[in-house]
Amino acid sequence: MVCWVGYEKEGFRGHQYVLEEGEYHDWRVWGGCDSELRSVRVIRADLKDPMLVMFEQPDEEQGDMQEENTFEVTQAIPDVEPFGYKTNTLSIQVINGAWIAYSHVDFSGHQYILEKGFYNNCADWGSEDTRICSVQPILLVRTIMERKNGL
Incomplete structure (x- = not known):
């Protein structure tokens, strides 16, 4: 595919x-x-074993004193906030696979396609905004014929 x-x-x-x-x-x-x-x-990516790391934008009030918060993701996440991650993302590193990041929860809003590599800021992933609220990997779906043939 x-x-x-x-x-x-x-x-x-x-x-x-x-x-x-x-x-x-x-x-x-x-x-x-x-x-x-x-x-x-x-999209050029190995779609097996997806993994990405999101780096949270530090709060301006706390400055550099704040510990860096990262969020390691290996599956679809419809809302990042219940995992203790704020929606403002400083950078993203795609370790494996290809991903879709969304500006709103439940895989909605603007979508950004992320392939393996480091995205230093929101402009690198094609946005003017640091808001990432949900993410999901792009997965291959095997057909019944592929499963029967052991592919």
Whole structure:
């Protein structure tokens, strides 16, 4: 299976959408904000054993005195706050797999496709905002025929 990232604007900018193999007869099918889809690229990642680490933005009132809070993730998290992580993210390191980070809880809002590597700030993941409220890995789903053939 091949997954693609579709972008609202040319040059891989703007809203991001995960596109799997198949037909999209209407922009609402891919979850678009509108019908604009100006650039696409293949997601290049080993989709097994997903893992990422999120680094929380320190509170400005506490300055550098605050201990760095990190959040290690290996599965879908619909809301980061119950895990003691605030929604303002300083940076993200994708250790393995490909991920979708969302600006709102329950996998909603703006989505950002993250592949293996280090994202130093929100601009690196394509946002103007540090808010990340939910994350989920992109997983391969094996078909019945693949399971029967031991693939």
